[in-house]
Structure formats: C-alpha cells, structure tokens
Amino acid sequence: MTHPTVAELVARSNRLGADPRNTNYAGGNTSAQGTDVDPVTGEPVELLWVKGSGGDLGTLTEQGLAVLRLDRLRALVAVYPGVDREDEMVAAFDFCLHGKGGAAPSIDTAMHGLVDAAHVDHLHPDAGIAIATAADGPALTTAIFGDKVVWVPWRRPGFQLGLDIAAVKAQNPQAVGTILGGHGITAWGDTSAEAEANSRWIIETAAAHIAEHGSQDPFGGARAGFEAVPDDERRARAAALAPTIRGLASTDRPMVGHFTDADVVLDFLASAKAPALAALGTSCPDHFLRTKVKPMLLDLPATATTAEQIARLRELHAEYRADYQAYYDAHATPDSPAMRGADPLIVLVPGVGMFSYGANKQTARVAGEFYVNAINVMRGAEALSTYTPISDAEKFRIEYWSLEEAKLARMPRPKSHQGRIAFVTGAASGIGKAIATRLAAEGACVVVADLDLAKAQAAAAELGSTDVAIGVAANVADAAAVQAAIDATVLAFGGIDLVVNNAGLSLSKPLLETTEADWDLQHDVMAKGSFLVAKTAARALVDQQMGGDVVYISSKNSVFAGPNNIAYSATKADQAHQVRLLAVELGEHGVRVNGINPDGVVRGSGIFASGWGANRAATYGVAEEDLGQFYANRTILKREVVPENVADAVYVLTGPELSRTTGLHVPVDSGVAAAFLR
Template sequence: MTHSPQSDLIGRSHRFGADKTVTNYGGGNTSAKGQGVDPSTGKDVELLWVKGSGGDLGSLTESGLAVLRLDRFRELSTVFRGPEHDDEMIDFFDYVRHGQGGAAPSIDTSMHALVEADHVDHLHPDAGIAIATAADGEALTAEIFGGKVAWVNWRRPGFQLGLDISALQKANPELIGVILGGHGITAWGETSELAEQNSLWIIRTAEDYIASHGKKEPFGPAVSGFQPLPEEERHSKAAALLPHVRSLASTDKPQVGHYIDSPEVLDFLASREHPRLAALGTSCPDHFLRTKVRPLVLDLPATASIEDAIARLKELHVEYRADYQAYYDAYASTDSPAIRGADPAIVLVPGVGMFSWGADKKTARLAGEYFVNAINAMRGAEALSTYQPIPDSEKFRVEYWILEENKLRRMPKPKALATRIALVTGAAGGIGKAIAIRLAAEGACVVIADLDLQKAQAAAAEIGNTDVAIGVRADVTSESDVAAAVDAAVLAFGGVDLVVNNAGLVLARSLLNTSVADWDIQHNVMAKGSFLVSRATARVMIDQALGGDIIYISSKNSIFAGPENLAYSAAKADQAHQVRLLAAELGGDGIRVNGINPDGVVRGSGMFANGWGAKRAAVYGVPEDELGEYYAQRTLLKREVLPENVANAVFVLCSADLSHTTGLHIPVDAGVAAAFLR
C-alpha cells in the first residue's frame, strides 16, 4: 500500500473515531504536514492537511480535509493583532488555502499549523477532559505525566491558542502534548505512528491514574428512592413521560428525541452529588454546544407517580427557560446572535434515564452521547479532585460565537417533514413500504410496523440506519401489540406525529361464500385495527400538544359497489367513516384526519400477490398478469395506480400545504366515476 501524509492521517483518524474512549462523534481534529506541488510554479511547497469543519474522524475521507499552504499560514502571525481580534483570523484562512483548499478549515486549524510537528492530534477523551476540568488540573498534569505533557489554561480555540501551544513546545522540546484546560488534549509526533502513540499514551496514562488513585464513589453514595427502576417498569415510565417532555422541549421549535438508560446515566442519577454536578453543566465546547450549558433535572425520586413527575417537569421547565434567558441576557452584547431557544436539550429523570433532543434523531442521539461523555469526565474529575468546568461567561462566548452562528447558517434547509415521527402499519412491503420510503425521503423518522418483524426490520434497513427508520412487530388486531408498537416508536424517537393506517388484507368472496371467519378477520384488521392504532397514537399526540396527522388508506371500494367483495368493502367503508368521526373529534387538538381511496394497486402489492389478484382476474375474466392493465383501462385517465402514487398522496396530505384540511378523502384511482365523492 502506498503511504502518503493524507492516507496516514485518514487511517489514524479512523482508528481514533472508532474508539469512544478516545473521542466522540464529530469531536476533535487531526492533521498532517507534507510536500506538495504548486501547479502555478511547478515548485514543491509544504502543505497542511487537517480535518475540516464539521467532519467526523471515524468517517473522514480525503474530501473532508482542508488543505492549506503552511508557509503562508505561518506568515499570518505578522498580521495577528492579538487575542481580542482572534475571530478575524478565520477570514484569512481562505487566502492561504492550496488551490480550492478542500473542506472549510475549522477554528482549530491554527493549533495544527503552528505546532512544529508533522502530525498533530486534538482529541476529547473522557479521561483527558477529566484532568482538564479538575480544580487542580495543572498540578495533576505535572504529577501524572511528568515533563512530557504540559498544562494550558483555558482559552477559546483560535490563533492565540495555537501560538500558546507552539511557544510551550519550543520552550520544552521534551513535550509530546498538552492538556487544554476545560477542553481536552493535543498531542503530536514526527510520524503518524508516533503522534498516535503519544495521543494514546496520554489517554491511557490518565485512565490508569484515575483508576488507581481515584475515589471509589466519586459521585457519593446512592440515595434511597433514586435507584434505577426495573427495566420493564423503567421503559414503561419513559414511554409515558416522553410525549409530555417532548411538548416541553419543543416549546420554541419541534424536536426529535432519544432515550438513554445506560448504567453511566442511571448510576449518576442515583448518586447524592448529581444535582450539584448537573447544575455545573458540561465544559468541553463540543459537549455544551450540543447539550446546552446544563440539563434539566427532575428532582423527584424514581418512585414518584407519572402524574407528579409530569407536573414537576412543567414547573422545572418554566424555571429552566427563565434561567436560560437570564444566562443569555447576562452575557449577550449588541452584536451577539439572537437567542436560539430556551428549551433544554437534555432532560434527566432519576430511575428512568436521559431524554435528549435535537432537530433530528442523529442530533438528539449525539447530544445524549455527549452528555454521557460529560458524566464520565465528571466522574474522573471528582475521583481525583473537584469538577470545575469553564465559567458560563466562556460557555456563552463559544455557544454564541459568530463562527458557530455562521456554521449554523451554512446548514441545509430542513426537509418538509423534518422533526416529524411517522408510524406506518403494514409497511414491510407494497403500499405501506412505498409510503415509508417517501416519508423518510421528506425528512421524517419512520417506524415500520408489520406482522412480520424480520420483514419490517429489513424494510427499515433499506431506508436507512436507526436514526431514520426502525422496524417493529405489530398485529393491529391486538390491543397489547399496538400499545407495544407505539411505545417502541416513542422510545425510539420521542413521540409520534404522523400515523398511516395501511395494514389490510382481502378475501374476495360472494355473499353466500363469505364465512363469519372471513368477515371477522377483515373487520378485525382494517376496522378494529385502525381504531386501535388511532386511539393509541392520538393519546401520544394529545400529550405532545404538537398536533398531528392520522391518515387512513381506505379504498375506492368504500364507495364503489363491486361484485363478490362484501367483507373487504364493508370494512373499508368502516375505515372511511372513522376518518370523518375522528376528524370531528380530534380537530380541537390540532390533529388532522384524512383518508386515501386507491384502486387496484396490483404491482408491488402484497395483497394481490397472495392470491387475491388471481381471484379478481377470474371475476373480471382476464389473465392475472393483465389485471393491472384491466384496471387502468376502466379509469378515466387510463393509467395504472402504483404504490408510489398512494405514497405521494400521503405526503401531500401531511404537508404544510394542506395544513387546513381535515376529514377529506383523496381518490387515487386514475378516475373511477362510480367512486366519485358525493
């Protein structure tokens, strides 16, 4: 294999990113220096390759590297006007990039460029942050690492911090790295292997020291009543609380949730010291940019009733918003960006776990993972000393940094269904799967519910990872199954906003050949099943107070009287009237209820593939493989209806463009005059 500075850098970055004890997702950055050619002169030049802004070490590719001329970058020291003008230096980065320069350089680029080593790593390991946030972190650094690692007082990332580290390195050639107060670590080496070795030595040495010298109960003893609830009870309580907490966390703008009940979280919340430590908040900039300066913590024991917990959370939320506004008002200046919302990103419930929130599932999940990192850092700092994060004034300077604001402005516009959580029944194939695919493509998180769990999970995996879609088993005729599926959706994404009652089957019989069993199963699946799903999800939507959509995939048969299809058509008529009844009942809660009446979706339909197609073809006297065309020819538009056509109608119904529409049935039948709505 051919080695280059870039390939060595990417390989090292991937190894770091794969180990959460080394760094978290999106955290830290790495760099390499080496020779390149200036195409305009044909001469060799020294280049810097560094992970670009917003990238992740574990998935870094060459396109994610910023590429800069090292000689020109170092000359920027001649125009640097001092730390009070640090922000203006980022504007100069465009002038020292090599050609188009690859990815956008991050604010940490100066650290990598100014340190005199070919390979530099800046990382956020839990053990490193523990030392960095200890009240006597400087003394601990000297004791733990000897003269190999130096302490650097907290400074917001920028050109001056790069100069500080560079000066330390030049004055102390034996150094292999530094502990950045309140922040993390930086290490270096003349080869990629040596830089990696030095980074890992700092991390493992810190871990070993904490393990051998730290207190056994750094968070203090467990408090009676705050210990974790048994798993089943814990998850049940989480599912009951989450819609209410989502309502609070979405006061300023809708949020998607993530639930973590890991041992680290549960043990922290059971401890005596967790209220004090949670109030101090996180310290590493990568942490509090995602978690906000501190979490909202329920101050009731795990044994508190759900009603009491909800009431107290509402009170605490009012206090939290007032405190956050006061934090903003205390440190904002006339040129600060506007407040971005005063709702918590992290909500901690003793005995139950942590609810984290974000603009999408990935953001919510990462916020939770970052707070777990913060708990680990607190544990290490308390084991050796006292946890002492950077002051709120400095947190504000990072959180409302114009550079962070510009990064947010560069983010793409949210998709039409961003923050919406959809549950689609009968979605492992056919119409349901097409609907799930379309909703996910428009930005929704999707729960695929189906009688066949393996097929549901396979369909979800086709759509994306678990930040996008999950598969759950649900027999919609079973009240307990439906409740479990809805709870799974809530635990996965924080709630439910959009429900599609699609599960169905058909047994085509004449009146005299329709058995009671034929009648019962079709009414159980479609009429009763839709009722059960709508009831369970409406409860969640009402608790969330965010409105919502319930959509029924009915049929043109709910209106059209066709031969030898009594039970199916009657069940579909039941569904059609449920749309009207629920639209009238749920409108006051902002929940819209609408229906879609497809006709003859043959291709891709599970129902037609299971024998119904052959039976309908026999009724109409056409070959089965021509049934779709037969249906098309009896329509006004002479077009065959496909699953994607139904999915398109679902999207339109739940989009903002039809925000004032409820109780409507949309025909998706290519025009069947006998099924026109009257």
C-alpha cells in the same frame, strides 16, 4: 493517487476516532504536514492536511481534509490583529487553501499549522477532560505527567490558542503534548505513529491515574429512592413519559428524541452529587454545544407516580426556560445572535434514564452520547479533585459565537418532513413500503410496522440506519401488540407525529360464500386495527401537544359498490367514517385526520399478490397479468395506479401545504366517476 502522508493521516484519524475513550463523535481534529508538487510551478510546496470543519475522525476520508499552504498559513502570524479580532483569521484561512475541493478549514486550523511538529492530534478524551476540568488541574497535570505534558489555561479555540500551544512546544522541547484547561488535550510527534502514540499515552496515563488514585465513590453515594426501577417497569415508564417530555423540549421548535437507560446514566442519577453536578453543566465546547449549558433534572424520586413526574416536569420546564433566558440576558451583547431557543436538550429522570433531543435522530442520539461523556468527565474530576467547568460567560461566548452562527447558517435547508416521526402499518411491502420510503426520503424518522418482524426490519434497513428507520412487529388486531409497537416508536424517536393506517387484507367472495370468519378477519385487521392504532397513537399525540397527522389508506370501495367483496368494502367504509369521526374529535389537539382512496394498485401490492388479484381477475374475466391495465382502462385518465402514487398523496396530505385540511378523502384511482365523493 492518494498522497502517502494523507493516507497515513486518514488511517490514524480513523483509529483514534473509532475508540470513544479517545474522543467524542465529530470531536477533535488531526493533521499532518508534508511536501507535494505545486501544479502551477511544478516546484515542491509545503502543505498542511487537517480535518475540516464538521467532520468526524472515525469516518474521516481524504475529502474531509482541508489542505493549506504552510508558508501562507504561517505568514498570518505577521498580520494577526490580536485576540480581540482573532475571529477574522478564520476567513483568512480560505486564502491559504491549496488545490480544488477539500473541506472548509475549522477554527482549530491554527493549532495544527503553527505548532512546530509534522503531526498533531487534538482530542476530547473523557480522562483528559477530567484533568482539564479539575479545580487543581495544573498541579494534577504535573503530578501525573511530569514535564512531558504542559498545562494550558482555558482559552476559547482560535488563532490565539494556536499561538499559545506553539509557544508551549517551543519552550518545552521535552513535552509531547498539553492539557487544555476546561477543554481537552493536544499531542504531537515527528511521525504519524509518534503523534498517535503520544496521544494514547496521555489518555491512558490519565485514565490509569484516576483508576489508581481516585475516590471509589466520586459521586458521594446513593440517594435513597432514586435507584433504577426494574427493567420492564423502567421501559414502560419511559414510554409513558416520552411524549410529554418531547413536547416540552419542542416548545420552540420540533425535536426528535433519543432515550437511554445505560447503567452509567442510572448510577449518576441515583447519586448524592447528581443535582449539584448537573447544575454546573458541561465544560468541553463540543459537549455543551450539543447538550446546552446544563440539563433539566427531575427532582423527584423514582417512587413518584407518572402523573406526579409529568406535573413536576412541566413546572421544571417553565423554570428552565426562565433560567436560560436569564443566562442569555446576562451575557448577550448588542451584536449577539438572537436566542436560539430556551428548551433543554437533555432531560434526566432518576430511576428511568436520559432523554436527549436534536433536530434529527442522529443529533439527538449524539447529544445523549455527549452527556455520557460529561458524566464520565465529572466522575474523573470528582474522583481526584473538584469538578470545575468553565464559566457561564465563557460558555456563552462559544454557544453564541458568530463563527458558530455562521456554521449553522451553512447547514442545508431542512426537508419537508424533517423532525417528524412516522408510524406506518403494513409497511414491509406494497403501498405501505412505498409510503415509508417516501416519508424517509423527505426527512422523517420512520417506523415500519408489520405483522412479520423480520420483513419489517429488512424494509427499514433498506431506508437507512436506525437513525432513519426501525422495524417493529405489529399485529394491529391485538391491543397489547399495538401498544408495544407505539411504545417502541416513542422510545426509539422520542414520540410520534404521523400515523398511517395501511395494514390490510382482502378476501374476494360474494355474500353467500363469505363466512363469519372471513368477515371477522377483515374487520379485525382494518376496522378494529385502525381503531386500535389511532386510539393508542392519539394518547401520545395528545400528550405531546404538537399536533400531528393520522392518515387512513381506505379504498375506492368505501364509496363504490363493487361485486363480490362485501366484507372488504364494508370494512373500508368503516375506515372512511373513522376519518370523519376522528377529524372532529382530534381537531382540538391540532391533529389532522385524512383518508386516501386508492383503486387498482396491482403492481407491488401485497393484497393482490396474496390471491385477491386472481379473484378480482376471475370476477372481471381478464387474465391476472392484465388486471392492472384493466383497472386503468376503466378510469377517466386511463393510467395505472402504483404504490408510489399513494405515497405521493400521503406526502402532500401531511406536508406543510395542506396544514388547514382535515376530514378529507383523496381519490388516487386515475378517476372512477362512480366513486366520486358527493
């Protein structure tokens, strides 16, 4: 049964974390103190429940709390070796833990355990950080809050900061919280409701003061030529730029992207102060750990052509990498971790929007959200004063902190397809759905493309949130529809890495009954459709310069002359030869092109369910329900082929083990000797 204090803490945390005005995703932490029974002695014991490392307030559960004995935590003060060795205290927290399970204690645990208050909130609200990063933050704190909120000069999160805040609380009994220079806010209360009320009062009071007393034009007016371009043109421009920018951002390691053209971003990029403010970078540790110390800003007006923008982005990227290397060299010490990469995580394009990057879609999206937080912080600070973030030296101390390095080392090993973006046609059912499911399970971001948008979206929803998969409409026989689907892919995930040409249909008829319309329909969908998808995706693959995979789901019939399917088998042979041709042509770009030849995939197959199964059953003189076993019985292995077997082949072909394989056709047919490749 959940302890009442814990239930109260989780509810408070969820309320505060659900509102982005209070804190950013995974930012800040909350705590509560209370009494429970020691299971060993049966005696009451004073405990601290505090949000653990890496959790998110908005979705916090009891399992996300670290539970520590207060007596042991507070006893650490007597053995604290000083600020130069404060990092050692994080390991000491483990010896203060109570009970089994629970989350790992975060670096902010001392702040919650040492402050003399039963309930403590530490948050990163935009309005609070605006005051915290203003040049005259101490004076503004007094002017806005009187003596109820106390300014605490910048200090890196840790044990010493906990001692500092504890001293502030002891010396200012009238205070309800602090503004932490360059960082955020902390508030407290004797009850959970009081702590939450104090947190909200600080945030709302800061926001109201900025709105009432701040400049109405904090970013200095608009820059002519840098205004947002019209909606349709803006999205088309973003789709054209996305693959190149993703390739630049992935120079050191593959990244997934996110794009936003929210008004707050476009307005900032159109402002006179944007170049100078962007160059200053972000300040709150949570911000720059997600966004890097500063973004890469394109310095061309929105009237520039796409070609001009791309050329300048390449130049700026080289400059950014050199600048980041200089930043690392200037601040690294002999025991600093190795540089993690010099590519930008935020790329700003005036008139178009913001591209953000991360190891997966969720990380990329959150990085963009954090930079929006940073824009709001800069607006508030500039409205009242001058935005003054912490120094690069302090940023480096956090970015390359040994504790941060240890946190990264604890992250699970990435799956085989993490960071890869897959586009699968005909993926709302059958083989395509099995392929999409397998790729998503292996860490890929998946675009489920299908003629039926509703079915595509439903299939994508089964795979997870929109950070995992999206559904798009794709009539592969229509060039404009294919372009729209690929554009949607690169805008959703930043680019494209893996294309599966799976969409298909079949009409089983002998030659004399096959009409010209039958022939055209099957060739439009499979031969022409595969060509259009491959051609459109290839543009993005080439622009990215990251290599990639194209897989054709052809058929055993591409090499086997079966009865009564002239149109189907001919178009499958067309697809099979496209594999060979494109493997040669795209190889210089690092793109591998391979094919899979399934046979007898009856269960779960959209083609078989649409009438093909009945026709083939009639052709072979068996009952339709026995068709799968019929196909299996004529194979060497005597085993039925199901959609998941084809998905397994796609996984292997596109995984790391066959990185030197291209132009291959893989049979997935349980062994049909007549279809052996020669």
